[in-house]
Amino acid sequence: MAERQFTVSSSPHIRGNQTTQVIMRDVIIALLPACVMGILQYGIKAILLLAVGVATAVASEYLAQKVMKRPITITDLSAAVTGLLLAMNVPVGCPWWVLAIGCVFAIVIVKQLFGGLGCNFINPALAARLFLVASYPTRMTGSAFIPAGEVTSAATAATLTSATPLVVGAEGTPLLDLFLGIGDIHGCIGEISSAALLIGFAYLLWRKVITYRIPVVYMGTVAVFSLLAGQNVPFQLCAGGLMLGSIFMATDYVTSPSTPLGEIIYAVGCGLMTCIIRFYGGYPEGVSYSICFMNLVTPLLDKYIKAKKYGEVKKNA
Amino acid sequence: MDIKHATFKGGIHPSYNKHYTEKLPIEDMPAPKVVVIPMSQHIGAPAKPVVEVGQQVKMGQLIGEAGGFISANIHASVSGTVTAIETRTSFNGGKVTCVVIENDFTDTLDESIQPKDWTTMDKDAILQAIADAGIVGLGGATFPTRAKLIPSADAVIDHMIINGAECEPYLTSDHALMRETPEKVVGGLKIMMKVLGQSKGYIGIEDNKNDAIEAVKNASDDSIEIYSLHTKYPQGGEKQLVNAITGREVPSGGLPAAVGCIVANSGTAAAVYEALTTGMPLISRIVTVTGSGIKTPKVLRFRIGTPTKDILEYCGGLTDDCAKVVSGGPMMGFAQYDMEVPATKGTSGLLCMNKADAAIEEPSNCIRCAKCTVACPMHLMPLYIAGYAEKGNVEQLENYSALDCIECGSCAYVCPARRPLVSTIRYAKRLVQAERRKKQS
Known part of the structure; x- marks a missing residue:
């Protein structure tokens, strides 16, 4: 046999099809139905914001890695996901430059300064959203939810005087409209259609990107708490950022626990925090704060909850 | 039978x-010109060569004597002349003493090989015959079979299990064996049941091999329970198989014996049957030659010690773009x-x-x-x-039980x-072991 060179490497010699890039691409695909609903509701302005979000996030990642002399990893699409999520988490009235600042904050401060993908302790898109809400409150809430020149209906008028759409819909919004995200429904670009977000959820489950655990337990906790607190359960589930948050943000691998029990505790915590903030807190919306708070608890959950290994021998046996 | x-x-x-090989029959590969027989083909002490350079040997003749309890005899797989006893590279990159035999192509059988009737033999005679025949686990770990069949005195064995899962992708050797000669697999199980004083025996086969399940079922009687195992890797991992069939955790x-189980591969069972009927020691086995880099994939019975290149050539040789050859799955x-x-x-x-x-x-961040x-x-x-x-x-590695890893590759x-x-x-396992040694000394 002629001399030839063989590849020698450690087992296993075959690998699965799911790479980081494939996972991130699936997340983007799963977000598309919600983006489409946002665009139908808000038009060209929504398209522009989504584009600005993705472009700024990817560009910041490229530049940050260039400056820090790290390998450029924008092709793993994780920055694109962060940019898209943040854009979906701002009201249509948010100026493009505010969103861009948010994307830079998410990628450079929250992600790259802590070591890049996999090393951040808090969800970059959510941290950036909270940063924007704190820094530009008038551009992130209230009238920012209403497209310019549409301040006509009673509901939108109510929006202007109240804090967020979570309060607007409470009176008189048909539940089906709220679920589908059509008619006089307002919110952040990506959160208005529960139906579209659930389609994305189904896609992620089918592609085995995430498990049902965090979203279902999170929404379940909110449903039970709302019932006990005498709130309108379907409304609490469909309004605000709960669907977007529980399906796409709370499930972020990096900042959620790595055991099933840890995930359940984490999701229950998210649900309780959300309800407490919504019903008793100063803010009408609590999803972002809840998830960020539980992100911080994740290292503790991972430290104290381990998988029960096969053949565990009891210490005192 | 259910x-x-x-x-x-x-x-x-x-x-x-x-699919490359699952429908193919087992083909006997002609013995090569030269066989190179390592003295260590098993877990445990290497065998000691008992032949000399220049000596004539017969097929089945003992050429390496077990070097201890956890060791195994080695036999000549062809008849011919010993041309060298020297150190060669082994499949895992280590160096091992090998007896090199030039084949005379007569396959003259050694006189020591006589047909046996295990039904009239007692437990100790069977164990001795298994040891004499140099039988080791053929699933890949190559643990000496006699030693496996003598569990520690405090172990109460109630499950003698044959592993026919063959969960490694690509491999179909056990599949072909069970389909073509199920009576040897079942016969080997019964011999091992006799050694362990068991009235029941168990066989687990993955459900992607229904023809093998059917064949083994037809060759079995009421003393054998057959489990159709969900096709999932590593279903044939010893600890996973024990758990699937008994619900117990090692x-x-x-060892599995701690929860009453002895597990042997289906190929091992057939080798035991062969040794206890025809008397033939372990001088051949079945290999699946497969993948995108070989011209004609085959399921082959080859003589132990056949150089890899001879097997590959017998299968038409490697394709031009073959970049990797793996021994095992x-x-x-x-x-x-x-x-x-x-x-x-x-x-x-x-x-x-x-x-x-x-x-x-290229790896990226976790x-x-x-x-x-x-x-x-x-x-x-x-x-x-x-x-x-x-x-x-190291402290955290102990905390996360690094040593329990079976290196199956699923992660x-x-x-x-x-x-x-x-x-x-x-x-990580090396680090933990080194630290433990340091603490002991």
Whole structure:
């Protein structure tokens, strides 16, 4: 046999099809139905914001890695996901430059300064959203939810005087409209259609990107708490950022626990925090704060909850 | 007879790629001109050569004597002349003493090989015959079978299990064996049941081999229980098989005997049957030669000590774009660089991969997706073991039970970041063992 060179490497010699890039691409695909609903509701302005979000996030990642002399990893699409999520988490009235600042904050401060993908302790898109809400409150809430020149209906008028759409819909919004995200429904670009977000959820489950655990337990906790607190359960589930948050943000691998029990505790915590903030807190919306708070608890959950290994021998046996 | 269904928790569903060979009959490969027979083809002490250079040997003649209780006899797989006793490279990259025999192509049988009737033999005589025949576990781990069949005195054995799962992708050797000669597998199980004083025996076969399940069922009687196992890797891992069939868990650091189980591979059972009927020692075995990098995939019975290159040539040779040859299966096998290395008692497969299949992807950052913890059949947390290994934190490696890893490769298979989890965890195990030795001394 002629001399030839063989590849020698450690087992296993075959690998699965799911790479980081494939996972991130699936997340983007799963977000598309919600983006489409946002665009139908808000038009060209929504398209522009989504584009600005993705472009700024990817560009910041490229530049940050260039400056820090790290390998450029924008092709793993994780920055694109962060940019898209943040854009979906701002009201249509948010100026493009505010969103861009948010994307830079998410990628450079929250992600790259802590070591890049996999090393951040808090969800970059959510941290950036909270940063924007704190820094530009008038551009992130209230009238920012209403497209310019549409301040006509009673509901939108109510929006202007109240804090967020979570309060607007409470009176008189048909539940089906709220679920589908059509008619006089307002919110952040990506959160208005529960139906579209659930389609994305189904896609992620089918592609085995995430498990049902965090979203279902999170929404379940909110449903039970709302019932006990005498709130309108379907409304609490469909309004605000709960669907977007529980399906796409709370499930972020990096900042959620790595055991099933840890995930359940984490999701229950998210649900309780959300309800407490919504019903008793100063803010009408609590999803972002809840998830960020539980992100911080994740290292503790991972430290104290381990998988029960096969053949565990009891210490005192 | 009912066929029961069983499985374990964890594991993965890789692409099985058994189509290359799963319908092929077992083909006898003619003995090569020269065989190179390593004195260490098993776990435990190497055998001691008992022949000299220049000596004439017959087929089946003892050429290496077991070097202890955990060791195995080695026999000549051809008749001919010993031309060298020297150190050669083995399949795992180590160096091993080998007896080199030039084949005289007469296959003259050694006089010591006489037909046996195990039904009239007692337990000790059977165990002696198994040891004489040099039988070791043919699933890949090559643990000496006699030693396995003598569990420690305090173990109460109630499950003698034959492992016919063959969960490694690509490999179909056990499949072909069970389909073509199920009576040998069942016969071997009955011999081992006799040794262990069992009235019942168990066989587990993955349900992607229904023809083998049917064949083994037809060859069995009421004393044999057959389990159709869910096709999932590593269903044939000893600890996973014990769990699937009995629901028990082998304690950490222990053997299946600790929970009443003895597990032997279906190929081992057939070898035991052969030794206790025809009297033939273990001088041949079945190998699956397969993959995108070999011209004609085959399921071959070859003489122990046949150089890899002879087997590959018999299968039409490697394709031009073959980039990797693995001894064993794709999940746990060893990548080979020297095609002179002889195939041995443990060679269950020769997987040849073309450039595309052998391509290695660059690892990226761990994204903590925890898919490795779901895949781990030992329910460990590979992400943390690998992470702490990189930091050299031995205390945490003990905390995360690094030593319980069976190196099945499931974690690395699913890892989307393509991290080298298995090799990192092997390193972790070395760190833990070194630390334990340091503490002892």
